[in-house]
Every structure is written in structure tokens, then in C-alpha cells.
Amino acid sequence: MIGASDGIPTYSEMKVSGVEWLGRVPAHWQVRRISSLARILNGATPSSANPSYWGGEVPWLTPTDLGNLEGHRLHQSARKLTKTGYESCGASLAPEGSIALSTRAPIGHLGILGAPCCSNQGCRILVPNDSIESDFFYYALATFREELKALGQGSTFTELSREHLAAFRIAVPPLAEQTAITRYVDCVAADTAAAKNRAERQIALLGEYRIRLIADVVAGKVDVRVAAANLPEVDPLDTVSSCEAAAGSA
Numbered sequence: 001m002i003g004a005s006d007g008i009p010t011y012s013e014m015k016v017s018g019v020e021w022l023g024r025v026p027a028h029w030q031v032r033r034i035s036s037l038a039r040i041l042n043g044a045t046p047s048s049a050n051p052s053y054w055g056g057e058v059p060w061l062t063p064t065d066l067g068n069l070e071g072h073r074l075h076q077s078a079r080k081l082t083k084t085g086y087e088s089c090g091a092s093l094a095p096e097g098s099i100a101l102s103t104r105a106p107i108g109h110l111g112i113l114g115a116p117c118c119s120n121q122g123c124r125i126l127v128p129n130d131s132i133e134s135d136f137f138y139y140a141l142a143t144f145r146e147e148l149k150a151l152g153q154g155s156t157f158t159e160l161s162r163e164h165l166a167a168f169r170i171a172v173p174p175l176a177e178q179t180a181i182t183r184y185v186d187c188v189a190a191d192t193a194a195a196k197n198r199a200e201r202q203i204a205l206l207g208e209y210r211i212r213l214i215a216d217v218v219a220g221k222v223d224v225r226v227a228a229a230n231l232p233e234v235d236p237l238d239t240v241s242s243c244e245a246a247a248g249s250a
Contacts (some may be wrong), residue, residue: 053085
């Protein structure tokens, strides 16, 4: 089932998905509605006028919590409910491994629950069934974030309705393949993050070098008279390397 194109392995058998934004998908994958992959739990908010409802131990997510999330696993929320507050509002406590999705203000923030949580009305929580792995589900939804946003409706603010979310379709491979995909994506993401950190560190060091060099020059610790006379006409973007070359020839 695997072919190759320009050295990159590809699936040799494809089929039309029937979904515009998916296009063609591997022939052995299924195209399924979210409602067939997960239970959808609505959020709720207890009365803010009752202090006994707040400051407890029950995590209560909002779109802001998801928007501030670094990475994709969420363990805490900015505000928590007491047991009484939780029971008063009809919110549902979702298990660890569920996917929290902001469905208004804005649509599309995501996180995998690292602990049982409930949410306010700005979020819905997807509790995956045995046919889909949490990490794959997360990546699939993140991939089609813009398509989810496009389904939002409303005049005061746009909201993704439960019905539209339930009907949203994604391509789903067999479980073993889901696991392989998430491992690969995690590996690529880790490598990319490491490369980004290295680049940021190099930029920081270059900034420190620039500041130190300027200080040495203006303080008279470096004689640049000959080097300055030998500076070529250069593109401003290449100034650092050209100046170093001139200084080296002085």
C-alpha cells in the first residue's frame, strides 16, 4: 500500500474522501464523523455570585486556559470549582485523555486533558471511544482548525455549534497506524523545537557579541582605523560578516 514519490513514501492506493478539505485519502482509512468517534460534553458555569462555588479542587477550563497552553497537554485551569459548584451547574467531568476544544471566543484552541476536567460554555470536551487515539485525534483536529473556524456562526461572536462539531468529518487510519503517526509527529516536533532553541541561542549570542564589540570599539580598546578604511560596499544584511573579514585583513 506504500509507494514513493521523490524519495518520500506515499500510499499507493487512494480514494476520494467526499470531504472538500480532505481531498483523497488512503484507501484503507475511514472517513468518520466526530460523533462516531467521541462523546461530546458541553460546558457550564455556576453562579459567580455564590463564593461557595469557587476555589475548590475541580478544574474548570475556559478558552483562555486553552489559548495559554504551551504544548498540547493540559493539567490545570486558572479557576476551579468546589464540588457544590460543580454539581450546581450541570457541567460534565471529562476523563484524562479527552480533547478540550474552544468553540467560541475563539474557535479552535485545543488541549489533551492530563487530568479530569470540566469546562465553561466556551468549550466542548470530546471523550474518544476505542476507535481513535487521543494524540492522533488532537493532531487531526489541529490540522483542520481553519475548517472548524469556518463553521462558526453568530452575530455578536461566532460559535461552533454542537451539531456542526458532531458532523465534522476526519480521516481515521487503523489504531496501529494512528500510533505510528503520532510517534512520528512527536519526533518531528521535538527535533523542530530543538533546532528552534539552538537558533534562538545563536541569535542571542550574536546579539551579545555585537554589544560587546561596539563597547570595545567606542571605548578605544580596538583600533579599527585600517579595517574601517578597507570596508567594502556591501548589502546591509551582510554587514557583520563583511566587517569581520575587513577587520581580519587589517
